Amino acid sequence: MKILVVEDDLQVARQIQTSLKGVGYVVEVVHDGEEGYYLGNNDTFDAVILDLGLPKMDGIKILQQWRNNDRNMPVLILTARDTWREKVVGLRAGADDYLSKPFEVEEVLARVEALIRRASGHATPLLTCGPVTLDTTTNRVTCNNETVELTALELGMLSYMMHHRGEVISKTELTEHIYDQDFDRDSNVIEVLVNRLRNKLGAGIIKTHRGLGYQLVEPTG
Ligand code: CA
Numbered sequence: 608m609k610i611l612v613v614e615d616d617l618q619v620a621r622q623i624q625t626s627l628k629g630v631g632y633v634v635e636v637v638h639d640g641e642e643g644y645y646l647g648n649n650d651t652f653d654a655v656i657l658d659l660g661l662p663k664m665d666g667i668k669i670l671q672q673w674r675n676n677d678r679n680m681p682v683l684i685l686t687a688r689d690t691w692r693e694k695v696v697g698l699r700a701g702a703d704d705y706l707s708k709p710f711e712v713e714e715v716l717a718r719v720e721a722l723i724r725r726a727s728g729h730a731t732p733l734l735t736c737g738p739v740t741l742d743t744t745t746n747r748v749t750c751n752n753e754t755v756e757l758t759a760l761e762l763g764m765l766s767y768m769m770h771h772r773g774e775v776i777s778k779t780e781l782t783e784h785i786y787d788q789d790f791d792r793d794s795n796v797i798e799v800l801v802n803r804l805r806n807k808l809g810a811g812i813i814k815t816h817r818g819l820g821y822q823l824v825e826p827t828g
Contacts, residue, residue, distance in 0.1 A: 608653040608723060608766060609633040609784050613643030613669070614685065615661050619708070623656060626712040627719070631746060631759050631766070633787055640664030647673055647680070651783045653767075654722050656715065658685045659697060667700050674701035681722035683715070720744065727770040734769040737825035739808050741769045750808050757807065760785060764800050768813070768823040777820035 610627055614620040615638045627634045635650075637643045640661035647655055647669070659666035666684060673682075684702040686693050694705050703726075704718050720743055724732065732743045738751045746762060748755045757765065763785040768776065778797045801813055801821055811826030 608763065608770075609635070609651065610719065611643070611647055611650070611652045611655045612636045613638075613640070613647070613655065613661065613666070614658040615639060616658070619658075619685075622712055623715055626716055630716060631762055632719075633763070633785060635787075638662075640666070640669055644669045644672060648676060648678060651780075652680050653784060654719050654726070655680055655682045656685065656719065657682055657702075658687075659693060660687055667696060670697070670700040670702060681726045683718055683722060685710075717744075723770065729770065734772070736769060736772050736823050737809075737812065739765075739769075739812060741766060748808075755807050757804075760796075760800060761803055761807070764797075765804055765808075768821070772823045775816050775820050775822045780820070 608631075610632050612620055612623050612627070612634060614623065614636070617638065620636050620638065624634050624636050635646065635652075637646060641663040643657065643661065644664055657666050657670065661669075670682060670684070681703045682701065684697040684705045685708060686697070686705060687708045697705055703722055706714060706718065720732070724743060734741045734743060740749045741747075743766070746766075748757055748762070748765065764781060767781065767784045781797050801815075805813055809826055812823065814822045814824045816822060
C-alpha cells in the first residue's frame, strides 16, 4: 500500500513517515503544496495524509482540485488549528477524515488503515479469502489457522490483493502499489512474489490471467 504524505513541518513529516514505513507501507513525503498536488494528481496512492497549512498551495485548494479531477483516493487532513470550521471546510472539500495536531502516530496509523479498508469496501479489519486471513491491525497472516511468516514485500502484495479480492490486478498496478518510484519495472519480481505466496499459502489462492494479471481467489477443491 502506497501513501502520500504532504506536510511542511519536517519533524511531523518524518515522524509519520517512520511509523508508516514501520508497518510496511510505501511512503512518499513532500513538503510543499504544489509538489503534493502534482504527485496526488499524477501518481497512484492508496491514501493521502494532507496538511492544510502548506507553502505554495494550501491543502483545501489541493483537495478541491484533486476531487474536480476525479482523483478519488482517501484523504486524511491534518489541521494545526483546532477549529470546527476548518474540519467542516475540509470534509466538504472532499476529505474522508481529519486529525487535529498534536496527535499520536498510533492514531494516524489506525485512521489510515481504516480509510484504506473502507475505500476498498471492507467494514472490519479481518480480511479473509478461503483459508487465508489477514488482520490489518497487526499484519498477522494465517492459513488454515496457522501463522504464516511473510517478508515485507510478500505482505505488501498479499495485503493489496486481499483489499482487492476477486479483481484481476495487472503487474503494473501491483508494482505501483508495493514499490517505490525508482523500482525497475521490467524485472520479473512480481512473478517471483506470486510464486512465493503460492508456496506459502497454497497454489490455488492466486489465479493467473495471461496478459492481464493476477486474481486472489478462494481455492476450489
Ligand atoms: Ca503546515
